[in-house]
Amino acid sequence: MTLLDLQDLQKSYGALAVTQNFSMSVEQGDLVGILGPNGAGKTTLFNQITGTVKPDHGEVWFDGEMVTQMDASKRCQMGIARSFQVPHPFVGMTVYENILVGATFGRSSFDPRKQALEIMDKTGMDDKANQLAGSLTLLDRKRLEMARALAADPKLLLLDEIAGGLTDSECVSLLNTIREVHETGVTIIWIEHVVHALMSVAKRLVVVDFGRKVTEGDPETVMNSPEVKSIYMGEDAA
Amino acid sequence: QSSKFTIGFVNPATGPLAGFGESDQYIMDAAKAAMAGIENNGSPVEIEIIYKDTQSNSNRAAEVAVELIERDGANLIVASGAPDTANPVADQCELNEIPCVTTVAPWQPYFFGRNGNPAEGFEFSYHFFWGLEDVIANFLNLWDDSGVSSKNVGGLFPNDADGNAWGDPELGLPKPLAARGYNVIDPGRYQVMNNDFSSQIAAFKEAGCEIVTGNQIPPDFATFWSQAAQQNFNPKVVTIGKALLFPSVIESLGERGDGLTTEIWWTPSHPFASSLTGETAKQLADGYTAASGRPWTQPIGFVHALFEIAADVAKRSEALDDPYANTAALAATNLDTIVGNIAWNGGAKNPVKNVVRTPLVAGQWQLDSGAPELVVTNNAEAPNIPVGGEMKLIG
Amino acid sequence: MQHATITRSTQASRIAGILALCFLVYIGAAPWWAGSADLRLITEILFYLALASMWNLLAGYAGLISVGQHAYVGLGGYLMFSCVLFLGMNPLWSIPVAGVAGALISIPVAWLVFRLKGPYFAIGTWVVAEVFRLSAAQMSSVGGGSGLSIPVAVMRDLGRKPDREMLIYFTAFALCVGAILLVYFLLRSRVGLALTAIRDNEVASSSLGVKIGRIKLFVYVAAAAVTTMIGALIFVTKLRISPDAAFSVNDWTVFVIFIVVIGGIGTIEGPIIGTLLFFLLREFLADLGAIYLMILGAMAIGIMLAAPKGLWGLLVSRYDFSIFPVGYRVRR
């Protein structure tokens, strides 16, 4: 069953077209990786899926409903949650309270406090529960991004560069968390520059450049395509 | 043994109404000195005057009145400075059962603005000043003197306590003026601190008005007056209440201040003397000018009279610490003050209970000597006040 | 792992809470220990505290910097006068009526001013208050620009002087305590969680399901309702209303803003500290007239330069402490 369907999205900022004729669909239970050069329009694509940016043209369908003009908060309650590339923690709140916001206002949750505790444990943030989010290190901010999104109990989880800056072992534990979440039936779309991490979990890769979809397919094929090698890896196609 | 009598004095010392309180300190000091030897039933009375500034804010006027009553234990409250000061102070006194004397507000906005019922009057609040009937009579006298041909009179009334009372079609100027053949062109109430009188000027021009009247605050009049010139509206007689009270205002108008006419409540030539100091009106005014270096203003006499009445109550009250006794003494006042006789005994000068009318004349600001001089030109309403000159037309 | 528990208060805050409660009871009993003058002063302090708490709720928590809250104070006053004069109601009973009416009126106002952001919002609310003031001045049935007094008889019906004062005092006390508790419980509820999140980051909160528009509207309407009720009661004690006094930007907005920023914006305790300080200054300096106002202005500037989070903020940054804890602590 198709969970997310993007149809011919277009978005420009003035003369700068950041999304162009973009169509893509994601099946329930999928784990899709998105990669592409900086400024390719990946984050903007997420913004259009979550509703913080409205496309100039095209439609966003989620769970069988057209959500193109819906508010971000409404979409979250339908089951779309995200992490931000630049972490946006609520700096005046503790880690627990940050997660509680997701648990309280996200998709139905009947005991937000308990759910927030569970998520905190699951993402390994329990020892920092009472710390102010403003004082977290980058790494923890990124973890918090994901924890908060998970607390909203999403059907579709959008992750924007959460592995950047992680050491290898941290990366492994992150990958485990992502796998666990995925196994509970959550569909995931993950933007990542840390290619090896992405490769190890993604079922499918989509490559974006200049706001267009360049290629898509299974990770091996995509990564070996000369196009990707040249535009993304900076390697000679030869 | 000596007893104590505390007089609370509420007036605007700061803010847009500060002109009314300009001489307060001088008068208060002089009055305090003069009250030194007062006796009540043979024993000396220690008089204290506590002054509170309203900052020209009627909220604050009510607040400080309460403070005087509750905190400072005032036995009598006196206040002046337009209905914005007098009314809230009187209201608080009435409710908190402390006697109160107010002035410098025409009696209609004072009395009807406080829901006064002419049959009942008030219990604790007393007032002395002139009323609209006086102003109307004086204005009509002035205009009859002027000999202008057009009977259309432009009316400038702001949307404030004074303006609404003056412009009221029933109780204000229009009806009595109509009775004498004058027709008031009244475009409606404007908001104070107006900066555009074009629509009024257009209406007055249209009707061919040669007389303009009304009640304005000084800034509004100044704006009107220069716009009138700009838009080629040149009335021959301009008779405005309130705005033309203070010499500083006239000075600021320069040449254009010459010939403006207004009601006159008090001048140094009023033939009255203080019951407290024995000074004549002229002596009082000169004393102020000497002490402050500023020209005399009309409120001087009235503020002084407040203290004359207070001293009189302190002398006559049967029990200085009993508000009812003090009120009874106040009610029984019959005193010749520097603004004339004050008595709330139901005589001819009491239009309603609790109000005494003081004499009013009319006159003109004349610039003959360079500095503006307020000259009484018509005393038909109070012949005991001498006339100082002839009225002339503007322009 | 599941033996973690959530607490919302600390030992210190519980002790402080008990002390605060004792103080509250003491203040509540003021009619029995305070003279008539002090009682009035405390009543006025309660008014300002309630107004400051409401402005703090708007600006400090919901980010709605309004310079037009005097619109609702004046509205309350006029509603009370209308109830008394036209419906013959008891002035105190007209207060809840004013509250409901204020809430209803604030909804279309919110629709208009919420279209504006930041400084535009601030100016927009000020203009709305001007419109209220000028409209009141056009209504001759409530005195127009001249203003109007409550018939003394109506006040006398409330009882003899001491009884009447006690009645007004308790109403003010109830309103003020109610206002603070409203803020406190609102902040402890999910609304508070949402408000803090919105204050920190609007985009992230809306992506987590927080309905920003609805929450802000709710807070605006609640603040308007309470402010209107306080306005109604204020003018019961003033006895007299006029457009300039009722919609005075200095009395009901500027001073209130000063109170909140001096005490500490965005905390429940801030307005309390601010109000006490404001009245302390006023008691000692008000007779200086113009100088007093200059000192007040200079203080506001000084606080902004030295401690933008206000006096309470300064204290909290030294000692992490709160009398009204609204956060969550995880213990295991």
Place this chain on the structure above:
Amino acid sequence: MSESILEVQNLEVFYGNAQAIHGISLTIEQGELLSLIGSNGAGKSTLFKSICGMVRPRSGTINFKGQTTAGLSPARITEMGIAMVPEGRRLFRSLSVEENLILGGYVRRPGPWTLQKVYDVFPILKERKDYPATSLSGGQQQMVAIGRALMSNPELLLLDELSLGLAPVVIKDIYELLPKILGEGMATILVEQDVTRAMQVSDHFVCMLEGRISLSGQSDAFSHDEISAAYFGT
């Protein structure tokens, strides 16, 4: 006495409580092109901002031409001869292309770069000189950003994410122009996501990881794998 134009020693930078740079030291010689690589959030931009005076280091020293920049305003540092092409271009959107360039020359340092010279290098900008800067394509905007930095005739040029968001062909052009742009004597630090490319043009490189230097040296002295290990911290 070396010709080093910039010396950074034991630099520590914090954003609030979060430390972004943990004790970095590096030097760059006159005329040298140093490439600074490192993954997202490694602290490269933060290092640049510290050099320009936009963020204040908590400790450590930065000496430019033998003189400390501590306590100097960014404006003053620019006057001394440091210019930056910031990450994300950050052109002034209410200024036209030409105005952006003119503003770059605000400090009026003498030197070879003039409006005319910039137009010679990037002829397309002359055609578009009166357009709002942000209406240009990404690559053209990057040219404006570079031109704007050159206009101050800097002795040290900081290029942050030079090829960010640019089409490969534009990148190729810019890299071909780079030697011409840098000319003789201008020291340059280049931050680039495209590691291979950066290595090709630079003399030395420094690789940063989580605010520390994880590898540095001669650009041609290390294998792709060694560099990628330092890059990802594997």
Place this chain on the structure above:
Amino acid sequence: MEWINVIVQGVLIGGLYALFAAGLSLIFGVMRLVNIAHGDFIVGAAYLAMVTITMTGLHPLLSLVIVVPLMAAIGYAIQLGLLNRVLGDDILPPLIVTFGLSIILQNVLLTTFSADSQKLNAGALEIGSIPVLPGVDIGYMPLLTFVAAVAIIAGLQFLFYRTSMGRAFRATSDDGEIAQIMGLDNRKVFAWAMALSMAVVAVAGVFLAIRANFDPFMGPSRLIFGFEAVIIGGLGNLWGTLIGGIILGVAQGIGAQIDPGWQLLAGHIAFLVILAVKPRGLFPRID
């Protein structure tokens, strides 16, 4: 004819409002500062002119030669010494500081000059007029005010879009951080903007003082018209500010023609209606 007169006089008043607004618009645009004390500065400038005239005997319009640079210097100093320290993302601190300045200034003026209202006397200039149509006269002063407003706005427009200082203003307003590494000192740029704004304030103050009486407390009531004009015109658009002023003036004139009580109300309602339809003003330039 009546209505023509209403429109003509309304447009002329709009010139005065635009003068109030031009300085506000400038600093609003450059540094997002909401200057609550702007109205009081206008009144302060009027007093400064009054003192200058008493001391030198200059004609009010000539007093500008002294008042303009003096006010500009004051603005420069206030910005550098005070306002720069509270500028930031949060609009509240500068708002409070200017609120504080407003109260201080009002009371300093009160204690120095008393509450008496004052006026500058410009002699014949003040009362003369040009008859344009029967029943429609254009006073010299309102015309001069309008012309001054147009000239000042044209001047600011030129300065903003054609000069190096204007580039510095725009660049700093676009991206203050990057402007710094171009060698611009933000604090000085802001100080110059404030100085310029205060120079305009000086002109507005003198024209206001010739037109009508002023007292220490009239600032806020003038300020609100200025803000309305700025917002109606759209942020950062100087000509928009003039149009905003004219819309206000004409709306007030039409309101007054219906009933003088509606004069101010009509202006405010026009403002609110425009905002309901276009929340960012009629001609926004900056968002």
